[in-house]
Amino acid sequence: MADQPATPRRRGAARTDELLQVTLDLAAEVGYAGMTIEAVARRAGVGKHTIYRRWSSRSALLLDALSRAWTTDLDYHDTGDVRADLREQFLRSAPALTDPPIGPVYRGLIAEAQSDPALRATLHERFLHTVEQSTLDRITRAQRAGELVPDVDLEFAAEVLCGTLYYRHLLSTRLVDEAAVDALLDMFMAAYAVR
Amino acid sequence: MADQPATPRRRGAARTDELLQVTLDLAAEVGYAGMTIEAVARRAGVGKHTIYRRWSSRSALLLDALSRAWTTDLDYHDTGDVRADLREQFLRSAPALTDPPIGPVYRGLIAEAQSDPALRATLHERFLHTVEQSTLDRITRAQRAGELVPDVDLEFAAEVLCGTLYYRHLLSTRLVDEAAVDALLDMFMAAYAVR
Numbered sequence: 484m485a486d487q488p489a490t491p492r493r494r495g496a497a498r499t500d501e502l503l504q505v506t507l508d509l510a511a512e513v514g515y516a517g518m519t520i521e522a523v524a525r526r527a528g529v530g531k532h533t534i535y536r537r538w539s540s541r542s543a544l545l546l547d548a549l550s551r552a553w554t555t556d557l558d559y560h561d562t563g564d565v566r567a568d569l570r571e572q573f574l575r576s577a578p579a580l581t582d583p584p585i586g587p588v589y590r591g592l593i594a595e596a597q598s599d600p601a602l603r604a605t606l607h608e609r610f611l612h613t614v615e616q617s618t619l620d621r622i623t624r625a626q627r628a629g630e631l632v633p634d635v636d637l638e639f640a641a642e643v644l645c646g647t648l649y650y651r652h653l654l655s656t657r658l659v660d661e662a663a664v665d666a667l668l669d670m671f672m673a674a675y676a677v678r
Numbered sequence: 679m680a681d682q683p684a685t686p687r688r689r690g691a692a693r694t695d696e697l698l699q700v701t702l703d704l705a706a707e708v709g710y711a712g713m714t715i716e717a718v719a720r721r722a723g724v725g726k727h728t729i730y731r732r733w734s735s736r737s738a739l740l741l742d743a744l745s746r747a748w749t750t751d752l753d754y755h756d757t758g759d760v761r762a763d764l765r766e767q768f769l770r771s772a773p774a775l776t777d778p779p780i781g782p783v784y785r786g787l788i789a790e791a792q793s794d795p796a797l798r799a800t801l802h803e804r805f806l807h808t809v810e811q812s813t814l815d816r817i818t819r820a821q822r823a824g825e826l827v828p829d830v831d832l833e834f835a836a837e838v839l840c841g842t843l844y845y846r847h848l849l850s851t852r853l854v855d856e857a858a859v860d861a862l863l864d865m866f867m868a869a870y871a872v873r
Contacts, residue, residue: 514793515793516793590792590793591792591793593792593848593849594789594790594792594793595789596849597785597786597788597789597848598709598710598711598785598786598789600851603849603850603851604851606849607849607850607851611849611850612850635868636861639858639861639862639864639865640865642842642845642846643838643842643862643865645845646841646842646844646845646846646849647837647838647841647842647845649841649845649849650837650840650841650842650844650845651837651841653788653792653848654788654791654798654801654802654806654841654844655798655802655806655807656795656798656799656802663834666831666833666834667834667838669834670834670835670838670865670866670869670870671865671869673830673868673869673870674865674866674868674869675865675868
């Protein structure tokens with residue numbers, strides 16, 4: 484970096500990106516427990532104060548690292564077949580949300596949020612609500628296209644679709660696999676598909 | 679206890695009950711973080727080894743404390759109206775699973791289970807699976823009674839019913855309230871009620 488002609492502001496942005504990438508590298512290597520401010524500082528070759536200047540806590544750093552790793556590849560496709568698009572998206576995102584780097588960071592933040600209501604609110608607002616909302620957008624488009632019954636509020640259905648898969652991932656030893664996704668979509672389509 | 683004519687075996691059982699009750703009292707007073715083996719031993723007036731003789735870890739102690747607090751009041755009623763019985767049970771159990779003593783112990787164990795797959799398996803087997811199974815039993819009886827459509831496997835539906843409410847409780851700041859339970863049951867009945 485030293486030989487790049489960066490303005491102080493651009494250099495700051497580059498350093499932020501670098502610190503988030505170091506955090507994600509650590510997530511993949513040592514998991515959530517090892518992702519301390521100390522470990523990130525050591526790996527990045529900076530002092531802890533450099534990290535605390537940008538993030539007030541480990542949670543704040545990990546939330547931003549999660550945002551960086553969370554790509555638009557997690558958005559729904561729209562082929563005009565709502566069941567197929569939901570299926571494809573659930574099966575594509577399940578491993579992305581489970582495997583490093585997202586998996587350990589996400590699961591660790593969810594664990595910490597159990598004793599920290601403010602973190603739970605932030606986590607929901609920045610990630611889970613985003614997932615629910617993109618699901619709601621996709622099924623609302625299907626409703627407008629006549630695939631799903633009209634005059635039904637689908638907001639809670641989006642929560643059911645997301646919530647069931649998160650429950651399985653976080654609270655059981657079962658996988659979010661094809662059988663689970665198909666069973667969930669069977670119920671969703673039985674409730675809302677136009678016959 | 680010293681003046682009770684207890685056999686050593688009965689005395690041991692009484693002491694186990696007492697230690698679990700002390701654990702639950704602490705849960706109500708100081709929450710999960712304060713429920714250490716040390717704190718339980720201090721409150722009960724015993725050495726730490728007395729606790730470790732019965733439970734190999736804090737998680738093991740807390741799992742048994744949770745079992746003790748979990749009463750059969752959490753079972754479903756069967757009035758012959760499946761929607762009403764599910765609704766009544768969800769609204770009755772939601773505060774029981776949220777408030778002390780169950781609430782902080784359960785939420786804390788769920789948090790620890792995120793970094794401990796063996797604990798996650800035990801927690802699912804002893805508690806979450808039990809909830810799913812009693813839900814499945816109730817809706818299967820409704821299917822046999824002709825309230826729900828025949829020839830549909832309802833096992834995943836039971837997971838959807840439980841999972842959605844756990845998701846809301848654990849991962850959002852929203853409440854498991856009447857509006858949420860009614861929306862969930864609207865979807866369930868739209869999918870499976872005999873029309």
